[in-house]
Amino acid sequence: MSIDSNGSPQAADPAPSNNGPGKTDLVAPNAGTGPAGEGGAVTLLTPDGVRVANATYDPWIADLTDEDLRGLYRDLVLVRRFDAEATALQRQGELGLWASLAGQEAAQVGSGRALRPGDMAFPTYREHGVAWCRSLDPLTLLSLFRGVTGGAWDPAEHGFALYSIVVGSQVLHATGYAMGVAKDGGEDAAIAYFGDGASSEGDVNEAFVWAGVFNAPVVFFCENNQWAISEPSRRQSRVPLYRRADGFGFPGVQVDGNDVLATLAVTRRALDDARSGLGPVLVEALTYRMGAHTTADDPRRYRLDGELAEWQAKDPIARMRTYLESTGRLGEAFQSALDAEADALAVRVRHGCVTMPAPPSDSMFAHVTADGSVDDPHFAAERAMLARETG
């Protein structure tokens, strides 16, 4: 496989590329293979940017070319830049709210780039990095947070379902979708994103029941960013979340979610298992929400001393940069081109956001239902009343 630089993954190419990291970079002898307990979270790239060997997962990224690796780095940098711009826009009153992904870029890009075009991702409200990988225009995301739309893209067009705000609800949708894939004989898979907090919702656990019983091709991707607003993840479970899968009879694996390579490898493998009829897999990506829950939140009230610093040392972007630099893969030309691209992206996002037209007032009445042949005079009267009011 290769990952193109326009943000859409290409069809998988099983042949490992010969200038990939497989041979040259293996400096540390071992790492977790997941399920943890057999060695902890799967890591392929240490916080210091050192590539460590992992017999189980190395083959899953053996095909990556240098260009692919730079592509991943580019994704990380650009989504962080977009995210920072969105946060700034919210502070300036241009967005009603923003849920920052800062700190979670690798978990999102690694898993997002593991997807094939035909797969369907079911996000929460924070998967801007996955949206990016699914070629969704960042401005489309902003239209939701600006209060202009409900988040109105076409899931089928992007392989990316609508943002889901009711915590956990989308995990059942992903499972049903995957059941449908199995029914129509497709080779696609579904991936359900959810947080550590969401793991407590009945819906998420019912999805585990369903997926196990129907052996649905779905990957449950839990971004454990350590917090559900102000509650630490131990308030949701006294054992690591990847272990939840045991109870439902399918594999769970813990991955270093700040390691884009490990996340890519683990998600690819999980998707492959799902596709090949092995059923669901739960991936717990250990990561950290570096910012506030949303721009409405104040993490100073609950965050632990030193925690942010500890996780900053594990920053997903810094480690990828160190790795690429130290292995001579990141030239200055690429870096400055990327900086320019990030700046351009920020400018485009800002301009697009502030010039985004307000929705026409009548749009409030559009698409409440799909069947236009039903006439309802009561509804029509409400609509007419608003039309009169707005002139």
Place this chain on the structure above:
Amino acid sequence: MSIDSNGSPQAADPAPSNNGPGKTDLVAPNAGTGPAGEGGAVTLLTPDGVRVANATYDPWIADLTDEDLRGLYRDLVLVRRFDAEATALQRQGELGLWASLAGQEAAQVGSGRALRPGDMAFPTYREHGVAWCRSLDPLTLLSLFRGVTGGAWDPAEHGFALYSIVVGSQVLHATGYAMGVAKDGGEDAAIAYFGDGASSEGDVNEAFVWAGVFNAPVVFFCENNQWAISEPSRRQSRVPLYRRADGFGFPGVQVDGNDVLATLAVTRRALDDARSGLGPVLVEALTYRMGAHTTADDPRRYRLDGELAEWQAKDPIARMRTYLESTGRLGEAFQSALDAEADALAVRVRHGCVTMPAPPSDSMFAHVTADGSVDDPHFAAERAMLARETG
């Protein structure tokens, strides 16, 4: 501990009695210690009525006197007789519905007798055997199925919560109750009964989350009677249900639910763990619903060939009788007295049922809310209207 013959357990007596089965009956060398996988479901009494040794669980019933053992047998016999009478009453139109416990007597009596007076049991709609152990008059149960009450006993009086028809809902109540026990410093425990089907409900899994996180003194007692109406238990999980606990970080154990001694031992241990601050335990009791789901059901439509016969060979009452007889514990006098007691119970139940007065019509309006100081003329008008009509 001893178990009195009036249906109320006495306070625990840790000293093993010296004429208990501990020494004389150990004819088979080993059995499961649960969690299964370490030897399968815990069994202390084989289907042939042979007592097998189990180093882990033998001490938990070492205190049982011969009288206690006969008391357990008596419970099994009487609840089956009551159940059969209720089924007959339903067929004759005296009850609207009946959910038979036939086949599950040992699971219910074994666990019910493991409880202390201060404990609180949270039943489904089928725990007539547990109700018996909690000294609830069988007629009180019938009032619910006759449509005379909503199942209106006082949970606090009996340590037995109301029957719960919405599958799974009561498991959260048990968990909250147990949290309350921990808060008020009590030594009580809660036990939540639920079926294999119920294990799929979000509420049950949320209860597991809660109990784990708050280390609540609650035992989750799943009566896996193989069916949820017409659906086999593999439609709820592809792995044995006791394993669900793994995912939430507390122990799960599988017990032969047709073995009253094993069920008693396993539940006692689980309750003891809960009481001593070790937190929740999931017990999966393997048993079988020998009758229909309820009197409204027709199991011929879905039951597997030979299944009933297979389980009849594992009958919980027959094996206990064989055991008691073969070890000389069941004299004829006891047997015939018990037969007479069963007949008398049946007569009392039948008579009490058919003579049960219909509820006064105004009772429909009683107890909708508790705070009588609120006057609501609208509600009063409805009440007055019915009073006029029934006049």
Place this chain on the structure above:
Amino acid sequence: MATLTLAKALNQGLRACLEDDPKVLIMGEDVGKLGGVFRITDGLQKDFGDDRVIDTPLAESGIIGTAIGLALRGFRPICEIQFDGFVFPAFDQIVTQLAKMHYRSGGRVTLPVTIRIPYGGGIGAVEHHSESPEAYFCHTAGLRVVTCATPSDGYTMIRQAVRSDDPVIFLEPKRRYWEKGEVDTAVDLFGIDPTSHGPTGPAHASAAPVLGLHRSRVTRPGTDVTVVAYGPMMATVLAAADVAARDNQRSLEVIDLRTLSPLDLEPVFASVRRTGRCVVVHEAPGNVSLSAEVAARVTETAFYSLEAPVARVTGFDTPYPPSRLEDLYLPDVDRILEAVDRTYEF
């Protein structure tokens, strides 16, 4: 034409749905081998396979949540909720997801999910088996809510509901399952050009016109009082109309709402303008209910025609009582006639 029970008519309607469109699925608890606790899906798994008629795990949120996912993949799931009282674990998926995803997506996503719910009392059941939850769904924008009162409507309406691109809550009056009526199963519901009128519109010209899914019907014409009802209460109201005609010489015009959301009240308004009197009947509790909505709209629209305020006959504002009391709880002929009388007292 065949004489069928409502249960059988629904069963045949569902069979036709499965035949019409390979994307139609049936899913729910015990809908397979057992054919559902009311046998409405009897024989369908045998004939269409367990890939299309699916026994699900016991979790209602899961049923609706996965149905939404299946719909996103292009399927048209028909979900059975076993009894009215067990729809509430699925309430979140219904209200926040199923009802709103089309809107949220700006019309890009359609969720053609039908939720069948046997509802209402009168069968001597224990708690949670006799509820009338329609008000909850009617208050929720984005859902369509319909109910049938006859075998013929059962057959037709389930097919129309499943053809609808909107989520439809399909309420089945369970105590009428065993009542019989004439059903024309040969009717061509969707016409030669199914797009020309939309799935809920009238059939093509050559067939007898089939009433659209979202149309109410004057079931019994009359001149003195307009009585509005639906579902399980229709038979009771028609019986009351018989008694009124015989004992009081009063001619009741009986209207079957059929569609509870959106409401189709034009026939009601027209009727009230003629009769000047209106009684609305349902067995759901009265407080903040459909009868309040109908009363409010009728009053607003036909204020000067009304000789008396709209009278409401409903279940009491208590939980559904133990079954030995349900005959007193449910509106009956006397209570309906008493309300009719009330409209003459003003």
Place this chain on the structure above:
Amino acid sequence: MATLTLAKALNQGLRACLEDDPKVLIMGEDVGKLGGVFRITDGLQKDFGDDRVIDTPLAESGIIGTAIGLALRGFRPICEIQFDGFVFPAFDQIVTQLAKMHYRSGGRVTLPVTIRIPYGGGIGAVEHHSESPEAYFCHTAGLRVVTCATPSDGYTMIRQAVRSDDPVIFLEPKRRYWEKGEVDTAVDLFGIDPTSHGPTGPAHASAAPVLGLHRSRVTRPGTDVTVVAYGPMMATVLAAADVAARDNQRSLEVIDLRTLSPLDLEPVFASVRRTGRCVVVHEAPGNVSLSAEVAARVTETAFYSLEAPVARVTGFDTPYPPSRLEDLYLPDVDRILEAVDRTYEF
């Protein structure tokens, strides 16, 4: 007397609840260190410990279900649902368990659980953060539903609600959290003999009488039109009354319902008998809503006093729209005055 925001008044009310009774608990998502996303429980965990102010796992059914269990053990839990749109996962526990267990038990079990829900729109939020779900709860027998419009009522009513032996849905108009008003926190709500009037009755004679929890209030007397509202709409209605007085010389009598179930409509009936005109206002969608119920009851009770049908001003029957449209969605002064005008057109 102190000048407090509604948020602070509720906070102080909750503090008093915790002080009054050691069995009172607060539980919900983020209610501890964070003090809730609206800071209504600010400082309470610090002062009362995490055994009494409990951050729960993220699962609403779990919150209500375990609160029921805690109540069965003798506690009085106050549950916070973080936003209106997130109460639906708990709907089953609320509707089938919390509301009905007292009835089911023949009065032997009481469940004094209070569920606090910040509700309503107007804060520029994303989907599910601006819902008005009161109709669902009002339609459910066994629940009590109340809402406050002022800091003073916030302080008093939350204490009364927590004292009530019934489950109470306590709706807090979130966009009014930061509006200020006078609060008498010294008021002795329950009197010397708390049993004499019940927890929701008037205080003992020596104090200024405190309005019972289930009483509506004439907030602004008037003579021409009766306007009924509650919660977040009260401020809007009062503003409309100012404009009407100034621009049209019309005197609106404004009634704050406060208690949504049971309704206390005697003051409304009395008012309408005087004014002959009635407008009911809420921001929840109109279809099968509280305004329908009020309109139906007012019409039934005061039919011959009415000069015009009761007018309803409500949110539209759409999902709550994206926030840039919410000002057009929510009833405003103009829409209320337009409805007032309508009552003169008949």
